[in-house]
Amino acid sequence: MKRIVFVALSVMFLAGCPSLPPQQPEPPTPVIPVIPTEPTVPPEKVPEPPKMREIDWEGTVQPLVEQMVKANGLGNGKLLLVDTVKNNTNGVLQTMQITDVLRQAINSKNIFVLVPQNQVQSARQSLGLSEEDSLGLRSKAIGLARYLNTDYVLYSIVSGNSDKRDMVMQLMIVQTGEILWSGHGDVK
Numbered sequence: 001m002k003r004i005v006f007v008a009l010s011v012m013f014l015a016g017c018p019s020l021p022p023q024q025p026e027p028p029t030p031v032i033p034v035i036p037t038e039p040t041v042p043p044e045k046v047p048e049p050p051k052m053r054e055i056d057w058e059g060t061v062q063p064l065v066e067q068m069v070k071a072n073g074l075g076n077g078k079l080l081l082v083d084t085v086k087n088n089t090n091g092v093l094q095t096m097q098i099t100d101v102l103r104q105a106i107n108s109k110n111i112f113v114l115v116p117q118n119q120v121q122s123a124r125q126s127l128g129l130s131e132e133d134s135l136g137l138r139s140k141a142i143g144l145a146r147y148l149n150t151d152y153v154l155y156s157i158v159s160g161n162s163d164k165r166d167m168v169m170q171l172m173i174v175q176t177g178e179i180l181w182s183g184h185g186d187v188k
Contacts, residue, residue, distance in 0.1 A: 055165075056188040057101040064169050064183045065105040068154075071171065071181035078151035080112035081120065081174075083141040085167075088159035095158075102156065115148050123147050138172070145174040152180070158187060 085098040107114055123144060124130070138155055145153035156169045165187035171180045 057098050058105065059188045060167055060185060061098075061102050061105045064167065064185050065102070065109060067183045068106075068169065068171055068181050069109045069111045073180055074111065075151065076111055078112055079115060079149070080106070081115045081141070081145040081148055081150040081153045082106060083144065083153055083155050085156045085158060088157050089165055090161050093158060098158070099156075102154075106154070112152065115150055119148065120144075138170075138177075142172065142174060142177055150174055160187070 082099060082103050085093075085095045085102065087093045087095050103114060103117075106112060127144060127147060129140060129144065141153050141155045151174060153172050153174055154169060155172060156167060158165055158167050160166050166184060167187055168182070168184050170182045172178065173180055
């Protein structure tokens with residue numbers, strides 16, 4: 001019974017509400033054309049982009065490779081993995097290009113047999129390592145070399161800032177992880 005009374009009162013209340021009259025649309029705002037004027041201030045010069053400094057990777061790598069091939073205890077004809085050069089600088093470096101220059105310099109000495117690049121790439125994929133792995137560790141390099149059954153692995157790092165960079169290379173024996181040779185040089 002209460003429900004019927006409540007519904008009836010609601011209907012009477014709503015019926016008594018005045019409805020709003022329909023609103024008239026506002027007239028459109030007039031469009032006033034603006035004629036452009038000549039600027040009185042001369043346009044600003046566009047700043048020049050920073051100069052890209054050319055890096056002589058051959059000149060950087062060659063002396064280090066010369067030192068390395070003179071190291072004691074190297075076996076001629078042994079299999080060498082040249083691990084991708086690591087970038088520990090505050091800038092961007094084309095690490096694959098640097099690695100290729102390093103491979104060419106080592107190959108020209110005819111001391112080591114280098115693991116073909118396509119084998120390295122497929123081994124990296126099998127192990128889940130990316131080509132541009134900037135967080136590469138010596139342990140990853142040695143693990144990759146063990147996977148490829150190499151005798152030696154060459155681990156290289158470029159560090160510093162845009163004003164002064166240096167390169168450190170380490171030749172390691174894969175079985176023991178022992179550093180057989182280590183070299184350091186300025187990036188030219």
